Amino acid sequence: MQEDLFKRLVSHCKEYGFIYPSSEVYDGLNGVYDYGPMGVELKNNIKEYWWRSMVQMHENITGIDSAIFMHPLIWKASGHVDAFNDPLVDNKDSKKRYRADVLVEGEIDKMIAKADKEVDKAAKRFGETFDEKLYRETNPRVLEYTQKAEATEKRLANALKNNDMADLKALIEELEIADPDTGSRNWTEVRQFNLMFSTQMSNIGGDDGKLYLRPETAQGIFVNFSNVQKTTRQKIPFGIAQIGKAFRNEIVARQFIFRMREFEQMEMQFFVRPGTEMEWYNTWKARRMAWHRAVTPAEKLRFKDHDNLAHYANAAVDVQFEFPFGFKELEGIHSRTDFDLGSHSQLSGKKMQYFDPELNEHYTPYVVETSVGCDRMVLSVLSNALVEETVPDAQGEDSSRTVLRVHPALAPVKCAVLPLLKNKDELVEKAREVYDKLKFHFICQYDEKDAVGRRYRRQDAIGTPYCVTIDFETLENNTVTIRERDSMEQVRVPITEVAKIVGDKTDMRKLLEMLA
RNA sequence: GCGGUGGUAACUCAGUUGGUAGAGUGUCAGCCUUCCAAGCUGAAUGUCGCGAGUUCGAAUCUCGUCCGCCGCUCCA
Numbered sequence: 001m002q003e004d005l006f007k008r009l010v011s012h013c014k015e016y017g018f019i020y021p022s023s024e025v026y027d028g029l030n031g032v033y034d035y036g037p038m039g040v041e042l043k044n045n046i047k048e049y050w051w052r053s054m055v056q057m058h059e060n061i062t063g064i065d066s067a068i069f070m071h072p073l074i075w076k077a078s079g080h081v082d083a084f085n086d087p088l089v090d091n092k093d094s095k096k097r098y099r100a101d102v103l104v105e106g107e108i109d110k111m112i113a114k115a116d117k118e119v120d121k122a123a124k125r126f127g128e129t130f131d132e133k134l135y136r137e138t139n140p141r142v143l144e145y146t147q148k149a150e151a152t153e154k155r156l157a158n159a160l161k162n163n164d165m166a167d168l169k170a171l172i173e174e175l176e177i178a179d180p181d182t183g184s185r186n187w188t189e190v191r192q193f194n195l196m197f198s199t200q201m202s203n204i205g206g207d208d209g210k211l212y213l214r215p216e217t218a219q220g221i222f223v224n225f226s227n228v229q230k231t232t233r234q235k236i237p238f239g240i241a242q243i244g245k246a247f248r249n250e251i252v253a254r255q256f257i258f259r260m261r262e263f264e265q266m267e268m269q270f271f272v273r274p275g276t277e278m279e280w281y282n283t284w285k286a287r288r289m290a291w292h293r294a295v296t297p298a299e300k301l302r303f304k305d306h307d308n309l310a311h312y313a314n315a316a317v318d319v320q321f322e323f324p325f326g327f328k329e330l331e332g333i334h335s336r337t338d339f340d341l342g343s344h345s346q347l348s349g350k351k352m353q354y355f356d357p358e359l360n361e362h363y364t365p366y367v368v369e370t371s372v373g374c375d376r377m378v379l380s381v382l383s384n385a386l387v388e389e390t391v392p393d394a395q396g397e398d399s400s401r402t403v404l405r406v407h408p409a410l411a412p413v414k415c416a417v418l419p420l421l422k423n424k425d426e427l428v429e430k431a432r433e434v435y436d437k438l439k440f441h442f443i444c445q446y447d448e449k450d451a452v453g454r455r456y457r458r459q460d461a462i463g464t465p466y467c468v469t470i471d472f473e474t475l476e477n478n479t480v481t482i483r484e485r486d487s488m489e490q491v492r493v494p495i496t497e498v499a500k501i502v503g504d505k506t507d508m509r510k511l512l513e514m515l516a
Numbered sequence: 517g518c519g520g521u522g523g524u525a526a527c528u529c530a531g532u533u534g535g536u537a538g539a540g541u542g543u544c545a546g547c548c549u550u551c552c553a554a555g556c557u558g559a560a561u562g563u564c565g566c567g568a569g570u571u572c573g574a575a576u577c578u579c580g581u582c583c584g585c586c587g588c589u590c591c592a
Contacts, residue, residue: 007585015527015542027565027583080592088589090517098589188517195590216592250591259591312592329591391552399553420550427550449544453552460552472550481551488552 006324009386010256012402016462018042018382019257031253031261038462039378041412041443043264046377047243049410049511050266053291054241057512061239061268062232066220068245069201074219075212077347078340079312080196087160087168090188098179100168100190104156107175108149115145165190197247197261213247218369220244221269222340225352225365229271236354236365237280239270243374255325257375264374271365273356274338280368281315281335287515288333288370292319294514295407296384302327312339319372321380330380331372338364381406385463391488394453404463405486408506413464414442415502418455420471422448431470434480434495438468441499442506460485466502 013019017036023029035043055063075081087100118141123130136142152175159167168190178185197213214220221240228240243266253259272280285303292301304327306316315335320327341364345352353362385406393399408414415438419431428448435446445464447455452469459467467483473492474480480498481490493501504510 011527021584030584078592088517090589191517195592248591254586309592332592334592393554394552401553418551423548424550451549451551451553451555454554456551457553467552469551483551490551 005383005386006256008388009324009383012386012461013039013382019378031250031259033257033260038412042381042406042410042463043374043378045410045412045508046381047264047266047374049295049508050291050372050374050377051241051243052508052512053515054239054268057515058239060234060237061241061270062228062234063241064221064224064228065242065244066217066224068214068247069211070214070219070223072211073347074223074344075196075215077343078219078222079343080212080215087165087190087192089169089172089190100165100172101156101160103177104152104168104171104175107177108152108156111145111149111152115142115149118142118145163192165192195249197249214244215248216246216371217242217244217265217267218269218371219340221267222344222352222367225271225341226350229354236356237270237272237276239268241266241268243267255323257379258323258325258328260375265371266374266377267369267371269336270368270370271354272368273359274363274366277335277337277366277368278315281333284368284370285317285333288319288331288372290515292321292330294511295410296321296380300380300384301330304329312336321376321384323380324383328376329373330376331370334369334371336367336369338366340367341365381410401457401460403460403485406463407511408465409508409511411463411465411506412443413445413459413462414466414506415498416445416447416455416459416464416467418446418452418467418469419448420452420469426475427470427472430474434468434470434498437495438499438502441503456483456488465506468498468502 010019014021014036016038018039020034020036021028022032022034051063054061089098089100089103115136118139119132119135122135122139123132136146152171155167155171158164159171166189169187172187172190173185176185196215199211199213201209201211221242224240228234229238232238244264245262246265247262250259250261253261257263270280270284289301289303300322302320304318304320306313306318309316313334314337317333318329319331319333321330341352344350345364352364354365355362382404385404386402387405388400388402390398391401404411417431417435417438419427421427431446431448435444438444445459447458449455456467463485465485467485469481469483469490471481474495478495479492480495481492482498482501483490
């Protein structure tokens with residue numbers, strides 16, 4: 001059922017020009033998609049909704065557009081060079097894949113557990129006279145375990161530091177580590193998976209010329225913190241917003257545009273006084289949920305706290321949407337502490353602090369981040385909107401229609417202009433006139449092909465909220481009918497009012513006002 | 517990467533024991549039509565994923581290869 005909906009959605013997206021598989025004529029490129037004529041409009045509207053809700057609606061939030069190429073040290077400071085490199089190993093028998101370092105760490109834990117067990121046993125034996133410290137330092141068996149654990153830890157750290165995959169493999173073999181599930185010791189070579197794409201800036205020679213395509217837009221904001229603060233004279237708390245492409249070499253890209261290798265983020269980093277970050281974290285949680293609820297039913301949205309916090313965060317929550325394949329992350333809200341600014345400050349040697357006149361002191365601001373996946377937002381809007389319903393046809397019989405119930409402010413085309421009949425020149429001519437007026441206000445489509453009912457259905461399929469029909473009465477008194485997508489109801493209005501009526505209903509302002 | 521599964525028109529799919537491709541929808545042109553898809557007439561569109569083999573003959577059989585989907589590993 002749900003899977004059917006998802007398949008229908010994917011083909012609908014292609015059929016009506018929303019989303020095409022990338023490089024299709026060359027058999028496609030896994031995990032990459034192109035936006036078509038309807039898709040780009042929808043996506044731009046989503047971006048505009050976000051941008052205006054951040055930058056236009058908050059005097060203390062400004063936007064930037066930083067470059068995708070950044071100095072390679074940025075990714076060192078951010079922790080991505082380390083955190084994005086996972087050494088993976090496959091078990092040939094069980095076909096399971098593990099992180100090699102996690103396997104070794106598990107083995108180290110076992111060694112420590114063994115030592116602890118020896119200590120426990122001795123403690124029971126000696127009773128109250130037991131000196132744990134002395135025992136740990138002198139008992140040969142405990143010593144053997146702890147020393148082995150320490151040595152292994154050291155070797156693991158070295159191997160990771162030097163990217164020595166061969167030694168990692170050797171370590172797994174020497175420790176006789178078995179697959180936790182099956183007990184098999186039949187391992188493949190350990191391979192490094194780099195989740196960042198790299199490229200070459202050719203006029204810098206050798207390895208130093210290696211650059212990464214940014215895996216998140218946030219760092220472009222952090223490294224511009226001082227520039228923005230000084231040039232805009234913002235006082236803390238204030239935020240910097242950015243929309244842009246990011247790139248991650250996912251091991252598997254799946255679920256249509258949900259997880260792509262090239263994707264777009266809408267991120268806002270909010271800089272606050274240390275100690276106030278949880279307050280702001282909760283404020284932004286609420287604001288962001290309100291933003292989502294303005295376009296998505298509340299029951300399809302929920303918060304999901306992170307079980308494991310990232311290296312930079314002291315609190316993290318996801319906004320999840322119920323996709324056809326289950327509740328999945330749409331947006332992340334993180335309290336990033338002063339990790340990023342502190343780290344860049346340390347590595348670059350440049351101060352990234354703020355002088356707080358109220359406190360009369362310098363500090364490194366804390367950061368609360370909101371980060372939405374733009375493409376995921378497109379997917380959520382589409383999967384929430386696509387409906388197949390039964391409506392009466394001209395004879396009052398049941399007929400089905402496919403309709404995209406997207407919010408009018410997000411709809412790719414706002415208005416279709418239709419002459420009732422195309423073989424009547426007066427109607428066609430008048431319709432052209434109306435179209436030529438409306439096109440200055442919003443995106444319109446003119447269509448005269450086929451019966452008008454069929455044209456309505458065509459517009460329904462791409463989510464056009466309003467259809468204006470020019471009929472014989474129009475020729476008499478300059479009025480037209482406006483047909484609304486969801487209710488299919490029509491009202492007759494003077495031509496001179498169409499731009500205002502449709503404009504009001506499709507204006508982004510409607511959405512923004514819901515956030516107040 | 518492994519396992520499962522699939523690749524035929526823009527979309528959804530059919531194609532029987534091997535005889536060089538069809539349907540519905542959609543698209544285009546024309547007719548009809550005074551407001552909600554499926555009225556009439558006509559038309560265009562396929563290297564049947566790609567390559568090799570078997571065969572007189574391959575969408576169909578064999579092998580290889582590429583790509584997609586689902587699951588596992590990963591997801592800061």
